[in-house]
Amino acid sequence: MGLTVGIVGLGLIGASFAKAYKENEENSVVYGWNRTKSVTQMAQMQHIIDGELTDENLGTCDIVILSLYPEATINWMEEHKEHFNKEGLVIDACGTKRLVCEKGFEIAKENGFLFVGCHPMAGTKFSGMGHARGDMYFGAPMVVVPPRFDDMFLLDRVKDLLSPCGFGSFHLSHADEHDKMIAFTSQMAHLVSNAYIKSPSARNHKGFSAGSYKDMTRVAWLNPTMWTQLFLENKDNLIFEIDHLQEELAKYRQALVDDDFDGLRDLLDEGRKIKEEVDGI
Incomplete structure (x- = not known):
């Protein structure tokens, strides 16, 4: 049985994550959400995702990747906080970490799910789903900002769930650093x-x-x-x-x-x- 993945935001970063799981994880199920409904529909038509991410299937996701701007990431997490899988993992892909991690860790702790700050060090000068690639993250570094640094197995869990993306290295960091x-x-x-x-x-x-x-x-x-x-x-x-x-x-x-x-x-x-x-x- 493959992973069940939720992608929030189907721009360059989010759609590249979706493609990576579809191309590299056998039997994976990928749900996607985008503010503009037509983008979600187009992603499904192009088989980038299998269906729309909803409150009903959000709780089935092994990993949810929030690929929005920082403020939108926090707002989406707050609005859907009761529906995340308590046994799953929620990460973001924002380019700054202090605000997102401060609010994200708080929301996750209060609602019983695990949130880990992440920053994939990859991209292109283009934006939008049309430029997404399944190999976008192959060999790229991933910076990981965990809620605590005393969990020896947390990084392994992040690595395992992100393994279809092909990241070349993982670097632990505090949000300030x-x-x-x-x-x-x-x-x-x-x-x-x-x-x-x-x-x-x-x-x-x-x-x-x-x-x-x-x-x-x-x-x-x-x-x-x-x-x-x-x-x-x-x-x-x-x-x-x-x-x-x-x-x-x-x-x-x-x-x-x-x-x-x-x-x-x-x-x-x-x-x-x-x-x-x-x-x-």
């Missing part, structure tokens, strides 16, 4: 890329750009509504990273203004050494 690191590794990359492309030179780049330009601008193509909410929920950590970057850029700018060859070379060499130190050659 997650949001601090995500501000640096993900949110700053999106913000800087999005600001960089606003240069007046951008519209004339063709013929002058190659890999560096593509690497720098890839994530400028983002979902504005989703990233606005994520940025604002993590604004303390993101502002810290912005301030630090501005301080560093000011050093490069001053070296250029002063025609300071040695100073500029030292700044560049410092960055090269740090990159080698943290990521290897």
